[in-house]
Amino acid sequence: MDGNNDRSVGNIMNNPKTEESILEIRNLSVARSGVKVVENVSIDVKRGEFVGLVGPNGGGKTSLLLTIVGVLKPQNGEILVFGNRPADNKNLGMVGWVPQAAANIPKHIHITVRELVSLGTLNHKNYLGKMSTYQKRRVEETIQMVGLSGVENVDVSKLSGGQLQRAVIARALASEADFLLLDEPLVGVDRGSRNSLLKLLDNLCHDFDKTIMMVSHDLTAITQTTHRIIYLEGVVQFDGPTEFLPDLNELASIRGIEHVHSNTHVVPEWVKSPERESP
Numbered sequence: 001m002d003g004n005n006d007r008s009v010g011n012i013m014n015n016p017k018t019e020e021s022i023l024e025i026r027n028l029s030v031a032r033s034g035v036k037v038v039e040n041v042s043i044d045v046k047r048g049e050f051v052g053l054v055g056p057n058g059g060g061k062t063s064l065l066l067t068i069v070g071v072l073k074p075q076n077g078e079i080l081v082f083g084n085r086p087a088d089n090k091n092l093g094m095v096g097w098v099p100q101a102a103a104n105i106p107k108h109i110h111i112t113v114r115e116l117v118s119l120g121t122l123n124h125k126n127y128l129g130k131m132s133t134y135q136k137r138r139v140e141e142t143i144q145m146v147g148l149s150g151v152e153n154v155d156v157s158k159l160s161g162g163q164l165q166r167a168v169i170a171r172a173l174a175s176e177a178d179f180l181l182l183d184e185p186l187v188g189v190d191r192g193s194r195n196s197l198l199k200l201l202d203n204l205c206h207d208f209d210k211t212i213m214m215v216s217h218d219l220t221a222i223t224q225t226t227h228r229i230i231y232l233e234g235v236v237q238f239d240g241p242t243e244f245l246p247d248l249n250e251l252a253s254i255r256g257i258e259h260v261h262s263n264t265h266v267v268p269e270w271v272k273s274p275e276r277e278s279p
């Protein structure tokens with residue numbers, strides 16, 4: 001893990017580029033099959049922020065991301081992305097979503113890295129036409145941005161877990177997305193690749209002004225990389241600079257979990273299994 005990232009609160013607050021609002025959520029509630037799974041959530045995210053979204057299984061992380069991209073509708077409250085409603089045409093191509101298990105591309109699908117990334121440039125305006133010179137250049141730039149130069153023509157089934165994850169991130173970025181939503185991108189990625197993937201995400205925020213919200217159960221990775229952590233368990237239990245995230249025992253007691261054995265530490269279930277497979 002790179003230890004040079006300046007994640008001090010002052011650095012975030014004093015940086016003028018962080019003044020631009022990317023995401024504004026006010027009193028949001030989301031229901032699934034009639035059951036409220038996200039309740040009264042208010043979050044503001046500014047440009048350049050790298051936000052970790054954590055919480056227990058079923059805590060509503062994926063539901064929140066799906067609402068931000070406009071797939072789920074709020075039951076109550078309001079969401080603005082780049083100042084617009086989530087599914088507004090003005091946001092076309094500006095939000096990149098890498099879903100849970102996006103890298104689980106069936107082995108029998110033969111597609112090269114360049115072809116996969118090119119898919120990210122398609123939208124309802126151009127999907128029947130040829131790729132423009134601009135789009136082609138964009139694909140090459142994105143491949144370079146995620147460090148996959150040299151394997152453009154390699155079949156994705158031949159990539160390592162870390163490379164494949166970079167490729168699906170590149171697909172999300174290729175539309176010129178400025179706001180990336182990543183749902184558990186670290187699952188199935190080995191330790192070495194995971195560190196360089198996290199470094200890449202950090203660079204995207206610092207050097208390319210991208211804004212990232214990343215869900216992960218890997219608390220170590222999240223705390224060492226993101227500037228800010230949101231702990232969601234239906235409601236927001238914590239939202240603040242990573243260094244102020246309460247101790248796990250403290251969090252457990254906030255959540256009302258009591259020690260089962262008097263001499264053992266309480267560790268939430270989601271922390272125990274950082275590499276678990278997605279459901």
Ligand SMILES: Nc1ncnc2c1ncn2[C@@H]1O[C@H](COP(=O)(O)OP(=O)(O)OP(=O)(O)O)[C@@H](O)[C@H]1O
Pocket residue numbers: 032033037055056057058059060061062063064279
């Ligand atoms: N399609 C669905 N229909 C009905 N309920 C759903 C659906 N998808 C999820 N849920 C429920 O919504 C709640 C929140 O689920 P969600 O997937 O958002 O949590 P999560 O924090 O992403 O969990 P995980 O860490 O396991 O991915 C859970 O109780 C889940 O069972």
Ligand SMILES: [Mg+2]
Pocket residue numbers: 061062063100183
């Ligand atoms: Mg989820």
